[in-house]
Amino acid sequence: MAENKKKNAAQTEKDNKVENAESNKVEGAVKEEMTQEEYIEFLEGELGKNIAIADECKSSAQRLRADFENYKKRNASLSIESKQQGEALVLEELLPALDSCARAKTMITDKSALEGFVLLEQQLFEVLEKFDVKEIDAIGKDFDAKFMNAVLREVNAEMEGKVIEVFTKGYMIGGKVLRYAVVKVGC
Numbered sequence: 001m002a003e004n005k006k007k008n009a010a011q012t013e014k015d016n017k018v019e020n021a022e023s024n025k026v027e028g029a030v031k032e033e034m035t036q037e038e039y040i041e042f043l044e045g046e047l048g049k050n051i052a053i054a055d056e057c058k059s060s061a062q063r064l065r066a067d068f069e070n071y072k073k074r075n076a077s078l079s080i081e082s083k084q085q086g087e088a089l090v091l092e093e094l095l096p097a098l099d100s101c102a103r104a105k106t107m108i109t110d111k112s113a114l115e116g117f118v119l120l121e122q123q124l125f126e127v128l129e130k131f132d133v134k135e136i137d138a139i140g141k142d143f144d145a146k147f148m149n150a151v152l153r154e155v156n157a158e159m160e161g162k163v164i165e166v167f168t169k170g171y172m173i174g175g176k177v178l179r180y181a182v183v184k185v186g187c
Contacts, residue, residue, distance in 0.1 A: 084174070087131055087173075088173055088176075088178060091127075091128060091131055091133055091171075091173065091178060092178055092179060094124060094127070094128070095169075095171060095178070095179055097124065098121065098124045098125075098128075099168065099169070101117055101120055101121040101124065102121070104117055105117050105118065105121070128171070131173060132173060132174050133171050133172070133173045133178060134171065134172050134173075135169055135170070135171055136148070136169070136170035136171060136172055136177075136180075136181045138163045138166050138170065138181045138183055139163055139164075139165070139166055140159075140162060140163065141162060141163055142161055142162055142163075143161055143162065143163055143183070143185045146177070147170055147172070147177055147180065147181060148163065148170060148180055148181045148182075148183050149180045149181070149182050149183070150183055150184070150185045151167065151182055151183070151184070152165075152184040152185070153184070153185050153186070153187045154184055154185070154186055154187065155186075155187055156186035156187070157186075158186070159186030160186050160187060161185070161186065161187075162185070162186050163181075163183045163184070163185055163186075164183075164184045164185065164186050165183065165184040166181055166182070166183050166184075167182040167183065167184070168181065168182035169181060170182075
């Protein structure tokens, strides 16, 4: 054990001598072979090189930071858009069920069953309201192709260019059309 300690101490001393010898050499220049002015000039040149490298690294880090901030902003907006798209797809699939409730209400004669359908329809409307889904108000309004699809035209001088009947209700979510209203227009 004592022998191992002696070997380790000898190795450490040898390593220190090598380090000291290397510290006196600077990229092919030996401190002892230079005058003090030459050595200072050499060190100033090395310092200038290292400052340039540091400036380049700083600039690179700043660009990377800016790129990362842009990446985070882009991903945040993509995340929001993806969430909104997913919500719109699910809500759009609920609309036919809502249409079926409206049709079923007209066919049901039993009061308790009718009350059940009315409650179900109210719950569906509440869900749509939570997601800012609004019905497109069409009857009696001017036909607008941005929100409506005209499938029939009827000669009606009083209602020319206006919606006479709605076959399928249209809905909007946050200013975008979720489903176009299918209507009959007067001409």
